Amino acid sequence: MASIQKGTDRPRQAPKSRFWPRFFGTISVSALVLAPVAALSLWLLMSDAVTAAAVMERGSLLPLFAALAKMVGKAIMAAITTL
Numbered sequence: 544m545a546s547i548q549k550g551t552d553r554p555r556q557a558p559k560s561r562f563w564p565r566f567f568g569t570i571s572v573s574a575l576v577l578a579p580v581a582a583l584s585l586w587l588l589m590s591d592a593v594t595a596a597a598v599m600e601r602g603s604l605l606p607l608f609a610a611l612a613k614m615v616g617k618a619i620m621a622a623i624t625t626l
Contacts, residue, residue, distance in 0.1 A: 583607075 587607060588595045597606040 583611075 584595075587598075587610065591610055594606050594610045598604060
């Protein structure tokens with residue numbers, strides 16, 4: 544019959560919690576997504592207050608996308624004309 548030697552049996556450690564790594568991962572991804580939205584909102588408020596008011600009044604982001612499309616179109620046209 545085998546006997547158990549003292550000192551060879553290690554106590555089991557409780558499994559590590561996965562809550563905090565997931566929590567901080569979620570917060571990080573949210574921050575990466577919301578930072579450009581916040582920057583875009585500030586830019587729109589400073590550059591075109593009428594469009595910002597239209598977004599707030601309608602509750603729709605369509606005026607925002609229209610303003611962005613116009614801005615990107617102007618930037619592309621400026622880049623093409625300099626070539």
